[in-house]
Amino acid sequence: MTDAGYLALLLALLQPFIVFPHYTKKLLASLFVTGGVLLPVGIFLIHYVGLAYSPFAVIGWGSVLADFAGALLIAALVGEAWGLYKYSRGARADAGEMEDLQAGGWARRALLSAGTVLVLLGFLYGAWYSAVDLYRHEEQETTILKNMIDDAGQPSNLPAAALEVKNFGNLAGERAVKIAAHSHIIEFGILAILLSFIQPYVFLSESWRRRWVQVLLAGSAILPIFVLLELKLGLVAGGIADVGGLMVVIALVGMLVGVLRQTGSLDSRSGVAR
Incomplete structure (x- = not known):
């Protein structure tokens, strides 16, 4: 699901270059959003539903749903690729979208x-981590x-074996x-970079956009x-880390509201950000 979200953000950046109505x-x-939502649901159902009520001998409804979602994603990506191809052949998208792409503040x-x-x-x-801890961890392991x-082979050393476990x-x-911290830092950095490019489509006032970024x-x-x-x-640090994750979620929801407002403004062609 996270990968589909990253891909959706990348596709959002490409929309000014997708030559379609x-x-x-x-x-x-x-199609893309539907496939992105249904795919993890189908994968989840593969494990928890299995072959129950399935008319197929070896394929369950979860697999069918996941395959259908994958087909929707492929269809959407093929369509986006065709729009990019039209752009490369000389067709041009809406000039207003190209101007919006330069905004963001x-x-x-x-x-x-x-x-x-x-x-x-x-x-x-x-x-x-690779230079300081990686080889030390491998040696300790x-x-x-x-x-x-050695301890498990001697019944008298079972307490020592338990300690080693x-x-x-x-x-x-x-x-x-340590690996989780490393990956989280990079993931949040990539997320911030991607979100920077969609700021022109966050239909909020500059002060609110600034708040959500902070x-x-x-x-x-x-x-x-x-x-x-x-x-x-x-657990104290774990709780504070959870608060940090909640802050990221809240900020993403706030930006999503702005994107939805932008979608509505495009449909109605009226309104001013508040």
Whole structure:
């Protein structure tokens, strides 16, 4: 679902270069959104529904739904590609959309610069982890597994084996937390960069766009920082990280409202942002 969201944002950036009438673009967008929603639902049902009530011997309704959603996504992408091809052949889209693409103001600049910084920090942290912790973790893992095997072979050493199992779990948790922080930083950076390009389509006043950008960037910094601190602060850091994630969600909802208002303004060709 997240990948479909990223792809939808990329397609939104390409809309000024998709040479189709407005209603055709809406149809392609509807197909893509429908497929993007149904695909994870179908994948979810594959596991939890299985072959129940299916007329097929080896294919369940979840697989059918997922395949149908995938077909919708493919159809939408083929249509978008055809619109791009028409642009490359000399046809041109609505000039108004091209002008809107150049707008965005402070919100766009802040998201673009902050997103770039987040991606850079994510890569730097990944490089630091590889240089400092990766080989140490691999060495610890090998040592713990060797001790577990040695202790398990001797009944008198079962408490020691249990301790090694606990150590292995702690090592796995430390590795997971650091990798999660690394990936979150980069993901939020990419998200901020993509959102910077759609700011011209967020039909809100400059002050509200600024507020949502600030909330998004604050949450994008809070979540990975406190994910890392979970190793030292435990559930307190985890709770604060959840608050950071909630801030990102709220900011995305706020921007989504602006995009929906922009869609309505295009349909009605009237109204001023408030």
